[in-house]
Amino acid sequence: MIRMSRVGIIGYGISKFGKRTDASMYDLIWEAGSEAIKSSGVDKKDIDYMVVSNMGIFSSEELAAVVAGEVLGIKNAGLHRVEAACASGSSAIASAYDAIRSGRSKIAIAVGIEKMSEVESETAIELIGRAGDFLWEYEFFGLTFPGYYALYATAYLNRYGGREEDLALVSVKNHHYAHLNPIAHFNNEISVEDVMKSRYIASPLKLYDSSPITDGSAAVVLASEDVAKQYTDTPVWIDGIGSNLGTANLSKRSDFLHIEAAREAAAKAYRMAKIDQDKPYKHLDGADVHDCFSIAELMAYEDLGFAERGKALDMIRNDETYIGGKIPVNVDGGLISKGHPIGATGVSMAVEASKQLLRKAENGRQIDVRNGRFLAHNVGGTGHYAYVTIYSI
Amino acid sequence: MPEYIAKDEKSRNPLLVDMRSLNIRYRIPVSRIEKFYESLDRGIIMGTKCPVCGSRFFPPQAWCSECGFSGDMEFYPLDTHGHLLTFTRIFAKPKSFSGFGDYTVGIAHLDRENINVLAWIDDAIQKPEVGMEISIKVEKRKEDNATVYFISKP
Numbered sequence: 001m002i003r004m005s006r007v008g009i010i011g012y013g014i015s016k017f018g019k020r021t022d023a024s025m026y027d028l029i030w031e032a033g034s035e036a037i038k039s040s041g042v043d044k045k046d047i048d049y050m051v052v053s054n055m056g057i058f059s060s061e062e063l064a065a066v067v068a069g070e071v072l073g074i075k076n077a078g079l080h081r082v083e084a085a086c087a088s089g090s091s092a093i094a095s096a097y098d099a100i101r102s103g104r105s106k107i108a109i110a111v112g113i114e115k116m117s118e119v120e121s122e123t124a125i126e127l128i129g130r131a132g133d134f135l136w137e138y139e140f141f142g143l144t145f146p147g148y149y150a151l152y153a154t155a156y157l158n159r160y161g162g163r164e165e166d167l168a169l170v171s172v173k174n175h176h177y178a179h180l181n182p183i184a185h186f187n188n189e190i191s192v193e194d195v196m197k198s199r200y201i202a203s204p205l206k207l208y209d210s211s212p213i214t215d216g217s218a219a220v221v222l223a224s225e226d227v228a229k230q231y232t233d234t235p236v237w238i239d240g241i242g243s244n245l246g247t248a249n250l251s252k253r254s255d256f257l258h259i260e261a262a263r264e265a266a267a268k269a270y271r272m273a274k275i276d277q278d279k280p281y282k283h284l285d286g287a288d289v290h291d292c293f294s295i296a297e298l299m300a301y302e303d304l305g306f307a308e309r310g311k312a313l314d315m316i317r318n319d320e321t322y323i324g325g326k327i328p329v330n331v332d333g334g335l336i337s338k339g340h341p342i343g344a345t346g347v348s349m350a351v352e353a354s355k356q357l358l359r360k361a362e363n364g365r366q367i368d369v370r371n372g373r374f375l376a377h378n379v380g381g382t383g384h385y386a387y388v389t390i391y392s393i
Numbered sequence: 394m395p396e397y398i399a400k401d402e403k404s405r406n407p408l409l410v411d412m413r414s415l416n417i418r419y420r421i422p423v424s425r426i427e428k429f430y431e432s433l434d435r436g437i438i439m440g441t442k443c444p445v446c447g448s449r450f451f452p453p454q455a456w457c458s459e460c461g462f463s464g465d466m467e468f469y470p471l472d473t474h475g476h477l478l479t480f481t482r483i484f485a486k487p488k489s490f491s492g493f494g495d496y497t498v499g500i501a502h503l504d505r506e507n508i509n510v511l512a513w514i515d516d517a518i519q520k521p522e523v524g525m526e527i528s529i530k531v532e533k534r535k536e537d538n539a540t541v542y543f544i545s546k547p
Contacts (some may be wrong), residue, residue, distance in 0.1 A: 126489055144487055250511065
């Protein structure tokens with residue numbers, strides 16, 4: 001029997017997230033990628049595989065992957081771009097993992113990049129909205145991404161007796177932690193009142209229920225077990241990856257109370273990492289979940305098995321996802337306040353997992369590392385793609 | 394500075410304002426579901442049914458994703474009676490809908506078809522509620538004069 005090598009993260013880097021009118025796609029990739037390579041200690045000549053996650057439609061450069069190779073001065077690596085909408089970053093991690101696990105690569109780099117502010121907001125809203133089922137959801141009905149998630153929110157609040165104030169609690173928590181995270185898009189604390197007073201984007205979701213249009217990049221260097229140990233005593237291992245697809249057309253889902261693809265992805269990741277699916281949070285120290293909108297964080301609690309169906313409302317009302325609660329969630333600020341540069345988000349979750357597990361998070365937002373495991377939940381589109389990745393030390 | 398360099402209004406950072414603008418309009422083949430559009434023009438909404446396994450589809454499709462049948466799917470008029478599953482009112486609109494007023498989108502379940510339909514909710518329904526009875530009706534939309542189906546009063 002061939003012994004399969006584990007795969008570990010040996011270096012990471014992340015750019016400041018925000019409306020970065022000071023930085024081009026090239027500059028952002030340099031900020032994240034050069035830091036990742038430097039922190040790993042590898043010579044860039046030894047990187048033999050490169051994968052770049054980028055949705056790409058927001059910015060002038062069509063081929064972000066070749067830009068990334070040139071920016072970082074990588075010359076002898078295999079290269080491709082991956083797209084899984086908002087879960088593109090996690091799909092890049094999965095691709096690098098597979099390349100190393102198969103023995104095809106020894107040292108790989110995954111770079112996530114999105115430069116969204118090259119187009120004006122109305123156009124960005126249009127380009128994301130078109131990522132539903134174009135002919136049957138967009139062409140005639142002009143669905144937007146807040147709109148798709150608002151359809152979940154209306155159904156969820158109605159079914160489980162939630163209020164808009166409950167959704168606001170997600171944004172309040174995530175802004176609280178973003179204000180402690182120097183790379184976050186937003187650095188201000190907000191109150192439930194602030195959220196409630198913000199304007200409707202797609203009812204019942206308001207401006208502060210929504211992730212912003214963000215520029216940013218994140219990168220990680222990964223290596224096989226034998227190679228990783230030559231560079232660091234503390235690689236961050238990938239213990240499990242689960243991914244699943246969902247229907248293109250939202251109306252074909254069985255209900256609008258959960259994201260089936262995410263439930264399936266979680267089950268697969270837990271199985272691979274040998275984590276008890278009954279109370280998985282007992283085996284984890286924290287999680288980053290895909291809170292593109294406040295309602296998405298609540299559904300994630302349930303899809304990941306942190307709460308029973310309908311009970312995510314109690315979790316957020318009882319502060320159970322703050323540090324010190326049942327399981328800290330999105331203590332980097334989440335997509336809502338750290339920002340959501342689409343192709344970079346999943347890679348930024350790997351960066352956050354590494355920082356947290358290595359106890360390198362900033363004051364006030366460092367989780368208690370006991371089990372040595374951190375989960376990243378990354379959903380693409382309206383539940384079109386889902387990735388759940390489990391990191392460990 | 395050359396004429397194509399402009400300052401960002403907020404940050405005052407210099408930006409190169411691209412001189413190449415692009416206007417894309419797609420041409421989408423619909424020959425396999427042509428019957429759907431012919432019927433829509435007569436006010437009838439068609440789904441498709443698989444002659445082998447009986448699976449029903451809306452939006453209509455010319456193959457069966459359930460049993461794998463590839464041939465003549467049966468076009469049939471949907472029984473449009475149903476109830477509203479969820480809805481949202483879109484305030485922040487995309488660029489190509491910027492000329493429209495705010496609009497309400499819903500997903501309805503057609504009770505006798507076991508099929509969901511996503512569409513705008515007709516103005517006649519002033520206060521949509523989850524669970525309310527609805528039907529699907531074809532109308533000329535006043536904003537763009539397009540023939541479309543709406544979630545409407547029964």
